Amino acid sequence: MIKLDQVGKTYADGTEAVKDLCLEIKEGEFCVLLGPSGCGKTTTMKMINRLIPLTTGKIYIDGVDVYKLESNELRRGIGYAIQNIGLFPHLTVCQNIATVPMLKKWPKPKQRARAEELLTLVGMDPGTFIDRYPSELSGGQQQRVGVARCLGADPPILVMDEPFGAIDPITRNKLQDEFLRIQAKIRKTIAFVTHDINEAIKMGDRIALMREGVLVQFADPATLLSSPKDEFVRNFVGADRVLKGLRLLKAKDVMKKPPLTVKVGEDPMQVKARMERDKLRWAMLTEDDGRFLGWITWEDLHASKTIREIIIPPSVTASPDTLLNEALSMMLNSAIGTLAILNEKECLLGVLSFEIIRDVLGQQVGEAQTEP
Amino acid sequence: MWNQAWQYVISHPDKIFEWTLQHLYIILVANALAAVFGVLIGIYISGKGRQRIADTVIYLASIMMTVPSLALYGILMGILSALTLPSIGFLPVVIALTLYGLLPIIRNTYTAIREVDPAMIEAGRGMGMSEIQILVKVKLPLAVPVIMAGLRQAVVMNIGIAAIGAYIGAGGLGQPIFRGIANYRTDLILVGAIFVSLLAILADLLMGGLEWLTTPKGVRTRRRR
Numbered sequence: 001m002i003k004l005d006q007v008g009k010t011y012a013d014g015t016e017a018v019k020d021l022c023l024e025i026k027e028g029e030f031c032v033l034l035g036p037s038g039c040g041k042t043t044t045m046k047m048i049n050r051l052i053p054l055t056t057g058k059i060y061i062d063g064v065d066v067y068k069l070e071s072n073e074l075r076r077g078i079g080y081a082i083q084n085i086g087l088f089p090h091l092t093v094c095q096n097i098a099t100v101p102m103l104k105k106w107p108k109p110k111q112r113a114r115a116e117e118l119l120t121l122v123g124m125d126p127g128t129f130i131d132r133y134p135s136e137l138s139g140g141q142q143q144r145v146g147v148a149r150c151l152g153a154d155p156p157i158l159v160m161d162e163p164f165g166a167i168d169p170i171t172r173n174k175l176q177d178e179f180l181r182i183q184a185k186i187r188k189t190i191a192f193v194t195h196d197i198n199e200a201i202k203m204g205d206r207i208a209l210m211r212e213g214v215l216v217q218f219a220d221p222a223t224l225l226s227s228p229k230d231e232f233v234r235n236f237v238g239a240d241r242v243l244k245g246l247r248l249l250k251a252k253d254v255m256k257k258p259p260l261t262v263k264v265g266e267d268p269m270q271v272k273a274r275m276e277r278d279k280l281r282w283a284m285l286t287e288d289d290g291r292f293l294g295w296i297t298w299e300d301l302h303a304s305k306t307i308r309e310i311i312i313p314p315s316v317t318a319s320p321d322t323l324l325n326e327a328l329s330m331m332l333n334s335a336i337g338t339l340a341i342l343n344e345k346e347c348l349l350g351v352l353s354f355e356i357i358r359d360v361l362g363q364q365v366g367e368a369q370t371e372p
Numbered sequence: 373m374w375n376q377a378w379q380y381v382i383s384h385p386d387k388i389f390e391w392t393l394q395h396l397y398i399i400l401v402a403n404a405l406a407a408v409f410g411v412l413i414g415i416y417i418s419g420k421g422r423q424r425i426a427d428t429v430i431y432l433a434s435i436m437m438t439v440p441s442l443a444l445y446g447i448l449m450g451i452l453s454a455l456t457l458p459s460i461g462f463l464p465v466v467i468a469l470t471l472y473g474l475l476p477i478i479r480n481t482y483t484a485i486r487e488v489d490p491a492m493i494e495a496g497r498g499m500g501m502s503e504i505q506i507l508v509k510v511k512l513p514l515a516v517p518v519i520m521a522g523l524r525q526a527v528v529m530n531i532g533i534a535a536i537g538a539y540i541g542a543g544g545l546g547q548p549i550f551r552g553i554a555n556y557r558t559d560l561i562l563v564g565a566i567f568v569s570l571l572a573i574l575a576d577l578l579m580g581g582l583e584w585l586t587t588p589k590g591v592r593t594r595r596r597r
C-alpha cells in the first residue's frame with residue numbers, strides 16, 4: 001500500500017510541481033497517474049522512491065514513512081521503470097533485468113534463471129534474447145525488457161513512468177494487453193504514469209487525474225468517464241467520453257440471449273410457425289452439441305428445403321472478452337446488426353446488437369446528465 | 373644518405389633494439405602513472421559540487437602542456453637535485469612525461485563522466501545503486517571509450533617528447549638523433565627520426581585496438597558480427 005499525505009514539492013527555482021497531494025493506492029491496485037505534460041506526474045513518482053526529496057507532507061509504504069528507511073534499501077524494494085525505458089546500453093538483457101538481484105547479491109545462476117523467467121513472462125524467448133545488448137532490440141522489445149527489469153527482484157510495488165510511451169499504437173496495445181495479463185497473475189501494487197487517456201482507462205483500477213500539480217479527480221475509469229468532476233476533466237477525457245466508456249465493458253457483461261435458437265435437425269415448418277407466432281424475422285442456428293452455425297431467416301424457410309441448406313454463415317463472431325468498442329466496430333465493418341458471442345468451443349453464448357449497445361450508451365449518458 | 377641510414381640499421385640492429393626498448397620502457401612507466409593519476413583525478417573532479425576545482429585542475433594541466441619540454445626538464449632537474457634525487461636520466465623524463473600525459477587523460481575522464489546520460493544515472497539510483505556502484509557499474513563503463521582515447525593521445529604525444537629525454541641522458545631513440553646532430557651524421561638522425569615515427573604509428577594502432585577491446589560490447593558503434 002502506498003499512501004501520499006499532503007505531499008508537496010517546490011523546486012529550487014520556485015516551481016510548485018506538486019501541491020498538497022493526497023493519494024492512497026491499495027494493495028494490488030493498479031493506479032494510473034494521468035495528466036497533461038508538466039502536471040507533476042514524474043515528480044510524484046520520483047518522490048515515492050525518494051529520487052526527489054519532498055518539500056512538505058509524508059509518503060508511507062505499508063504504513064512506514066519512506067524517510068524512515070535507508071534510501072537504497074527502499075529503492076531495491078520498489079520496481080522502477082523510468083520514463084523512456086533507460087536500459088543500460090553496456091549491459092546485456094540478462095544483466096539489465098538482473099540489476100536489482102545483482103545489487104542484492106543473488107548468486108549468478110539465480111540471477112540468470114530469474115532473467116530467463118521474466119523474459120518468458122514478457123513474451124520474449126530467453127534463448128534468443130538473453131545475451132543481446134539493448135541496441136540489438138526493437139523499440140517494443142526494449143519496452144518489454146524495461147518491464148522485466150522493474151520486476152527483477154519481485155518487488156511488491158511497481159512505480160512505472162510512461163513505460164509504453166514513444167511506441168507505435170499496435171505494439172503499444174499489445175504490450176498493454178500483456179501487461180494486464182501479467183498483472184492479473186502477479187497482483188502488484190502499481191503506480192503507473194501516462195498522459196494517454198485511453199491507456200489510463202484500459203489499464204487503471206483507479207485513475208488520478210492531475211493538473212498543474214493538483215489532484216483533480218481520483219476515481220475508477222467508469223466514474224471518471226460518466227461523471228467528470230469539472231470542465232478540465234470533461235475536456236481531458238474528451239468529447240467522445242461516452243464512446244470511450246465502451247472500452248470498459250466486455251461482450252459478456254451486456255450480451256443477451258438470442259431470441260430464438262434452433263437446432264439444425266429441427267423441422268423447417270415447425271420452426272417457421274414458431275417464428276411467425278413470436279414475430280421473429282431470423283433465428284440462430286446451432287449444431288446439436290451447441291456449436292454455432294449461422295443464421296436462418298423466416299423467408300428462407302420452406303417445406304422443400306432442409307434447414308442446413310438455408311444457413312447464412314456468420315462473417316464475424318466475437319469472444320465473451322471482446323471489448324464493446326471492438327465489438328461495435330466489428331459490427332460496423334461487416335455491416336451486421338447482430339454479433340454472435342461464442343466461447344472457445346464455438347458454442348453460442350449470446351448476442352450483441354446495436355440496440356444493446358445503444359442502451360449501454362444511454363445509461364452512461366443518463367448518468368453523465370445527472371451529474372451536479 | 374638514405375642508403376647510409378639503411379646500412380646503419382642492418383649493421384647495428386642490437387643498438388636500435390636497445391634504444392627502442394629504453395624508449396618503450398619510459399613511455400610505459402610514464403603513461404601508466406599518468407593513466408592512474410589522470411583517471412583518479414578525473415573521477416574526483418567530476419564529482420558533484422566540484423565544478424570550481426575541476427576548472428582549476430584542467431586549467432593548470434593545460435598550462436603544463438604549454439611549457440616546452442626542455443624547460444620542464446630543466447625545472448625538474450632543479451627540483452630533483454634540491455631533493456637529492458637523481459636529476460638526470462630516467463627519473464626527470466618519466467616525471468615530465470607523466471605530467472604531460474595527465475591533461476588529455478584528466479580532461480577526457482572528466483568530460484566522459486560528466487556526459488553520461490543522466491537517465492542512466494537515474495535508472496541506477498532509482499533501482500538502489502549506491503554512488504560508488506553508479507560510478508563503477510554505470511558511469512565508468514560508459515566513459516571508457518573516451519578515457520581510452522585520451523590515453524591514446526597521451527601515449528602518441530609522449531613518444532615524441534620522450535625522444536628529447538635523450539638530451540638529459542634518459543636514452544631511447546632520441547639518442548641517435550642527438551648524436552647525429554653533434555657529429556654531423558645525417559644517417560643517425562634519420563634512423564632515430566624514422567624509428568620514433570614508426571613507434572608512434574604502431575602505438576597509435578595498438579591503442580586504437582585497445583580502445584576497441586575495452587569498449588563495452590553493447591556500446592561499440594561498428595558492429596563485428
Ligand SMILES: Nc1ncnc2c1ncn2[C@@H]1O[C@H](COP(=O)(O)OP(=O)(O)OP(=O)(O)O)[C@@H](O)[C@H]1O
Binds near residue numbers: 013036040195
Ligand atoms: N529539476 C527541476 N527543477 C525545476 N523545475 C522542475 C524540475 N523538474 C521538473 N520541473 C517542473 O515541474 C513541473 C512538473 O514536472 P514533471 O516532470 O513532474 O511533469 P510530468 O507530469 O511528468 O510531465 P511529462 O508528461 O512531460 O513527463 C514542470 O513544470 C517542470 O518544468
Ligand SMILES: [Mg+2]
Binds near residue numbers: 041042043161
Ligand atoms: Mg514525466
